[in-house]
Amino acid sequence: MAGSCAGSSRESAMMTSELVAIDERRLLRRLDDLAQRGALPSGGLYRALYTPAHVAATELYADWCKEAGLLVRRDAVGNVWGRVEGSRGGRAIVTGSHIDTVRGGGALDGALGVVAGLEAVASLVAQFGRPTRILECVAICEEEGSRFSTNFWGARAIADRLEPDEAQRARDADGITLADAMRGVGLDPARASQAVRRDIDNFVELHIEQGPILDESNERLGVVRTIAGTAHLEVTVRGQADHAGAAAMERRRDALLGAAAMTLAIAKVATDMGPPAVATVGTIGVEPAQVNVVPGLARFTVDARHSSAALRLELIAEIAKACKVIGRERELAVDVRTLRDRPPVQLHERTTDALRRAARAAGVEPREMVSGAGHDSQILSAAAHAAMLFVPSIGGRSHRADEATAAEDVVLGTRVLATALRDLAYAA
Ligand SMILES: [Zn+2]
Structure with a gap:
């Protein structure tokens, strides 16, 4: 399993029928497949913004969205969105995370929220049909700052937080500007501002903890109240x-x-x-x-x-x-x-409640947490009501090749995410 998920999938005895079912095997297989895009011969992976590995990963994601019957589009900075229209329209319910990685990173940082978000939306549409609210999943193009002298590029583009001429100023180690790298993948830097979204109601992100707290306390889920x-x-x-x-x-x-x-x-x-x-x-x-x-x-x-x-x-x-x-x-x-x-960011209390309810439907009382690491949610909280769910990182390891989460926790986190999204997007 590309070192991403340890152990075997097992059903928790405490799960109730309220919890949304997902295709567990497909979820784990897709995490492995995504980890092949940018895999390094020396171990670990590197998917830096607008590189061939990055493009390959976003294309794979777009294919999965199409397979789920979602409307797919790449926005002006290369975030890839899958969408299903809601019967009542209004503001959108969105889930996702970043598809880029640090150099020598693992298979789950960002990727978990990307794949789980897609699987959650696909499962909901397959089981419950059209939602009342617009429901979208997104693979955010860049968060880590691992190539250019900038970070949170994807989320800041959505939240209208790009600086003027930033794409011309930011360079990678070879001196290539972000603007030139955009042109290299068919994006026009002059149109970056078209990625702005002002119609997102809720953004819900599943992410690995990247620290040892859940693992050491034998807890399986955390909700993030504050991002440092x-x-x-x-x-x-x-x-x-x-x-x-x-x-x-x-x-x-x-x-x-x-x-x-x-x-x-x-x-x-x-x-x-x-x-x-x-x-x-x-x-x-x-x-x-x-x-x-x-x-x-x-x-x-x-x-x-x-x-x-x-x-x-x-x-x-x-x-x-x-x-x-x-x-x-x-x-x-x-x-x-x-x-x-x-500055620190407080995540949205009522959206977090949807995650708490979903966790309890799985028989788990989620731990209330502070995230020391930065996340897309902290940027998107300026544009939407944002909430975050954490699953344990084995040994607290992240940003390294042996980053891992137990397969049953990957599955549990995804089902809880799907259940919270059902709560938000299928309300009468
Ligand atoms: Zn991350």
């Missing part, structure tokens, strides 16, 4: 470049030693604040970067997250303060710049 806010900071430390042989240790103003002390201090700030505060120094560079020169400049990035809006700001302020204090002690100039700032 993220700040990306860039810290530049300036000292004095010096001769590695001639400059005595006590005379040096070594920028890298300062940055190293700051890295430890930043981890301590987040640790002292306690969960769910997290802070990560993920990249660092020095100048002039020579073996025999004391670094005169060090520049590093900080990713800081918290689910509380107030505590997130406090975390950022404490990090900046810790860096400045160390800078003063070591006679280093410190500049802290904000690269990206996304």
Whole structure:
């Protein structure tokens, strides 16, 4: 099963007849099939936006939508939608997730919500016919930021959150602009704004947890109340470049030693604040970067997250303060710049209730959760009433080749998703 789903599918004894049935074998097979698109010889997969593997995955998804009798269309940025009209029209009920992956990622991050969303909609239409509300599934083209210097491209296009000329400015590691990559797959960057949707009522996303909480507590489902806010900071430390042989240790103003002390201090700030505060120094560079020169400049990035809006700001302020204090002690100039700032997002309570009811129909009381990871739902909550369902990640592993969820949890999550969608889209 491409390492995606461990164990065998089994029916939970507690399931009631209220829970929507799905084609379990087809669901698991399609997850495996999708994982072949972008599979790396070295293990894991890489489906980066607008690459051949990405196109192949979206075409496969479009074929499955057609097979289910859905109306299929690719929007102006390459999100693929499957749709069934509702007998009463109105605003749409939508489910889905992102179809791109990180480099060396697993078979479920994003892909689970993409395939499960399609299977849920297909099962509902097959069993209950036309819904009262417009019902759609979507494969969102990009979320991870793994190719271009941007992320949440697909969801931001839907939510009217693209920046002017962003497609011209964002580049990949080879210098190819996002705009050129769009043209390469037959999309016109000038029309990106046509992907905006103002007619979505609810967006419901199934996703793997990507952390260990459900797995360690032996719980099978979680509903997300809050998605943590993220700040990306860039810290530049300036000292004095010096001769590695001639400059005595006590005379040096070594920028890298300062940055190293700051890295430890930043981890301590987040640790002292306690969960769910997290802070990560993920990249660092020095100048002039020579073996025999004391670094005169060090520049590093900080990713800081918290689910509380107030505590997130406090975390950022404490990090900046810790860096400045160390800078003063070591006679280093410190500049802290904000690269990206996304506040925490509360998901929609009444839409989440539909997921809670569906979980209870399966005999499961879902855990109320905070997501430390970012998700399409946090962007789409600006354009729709968004809710998220989590299934366990075995060992909390994600963004790696051995990312896995038990097959029975994949099936359970999909059935609960389908049941919540029935609640939303088939109401009288
Ligand atoms: Zn994801």
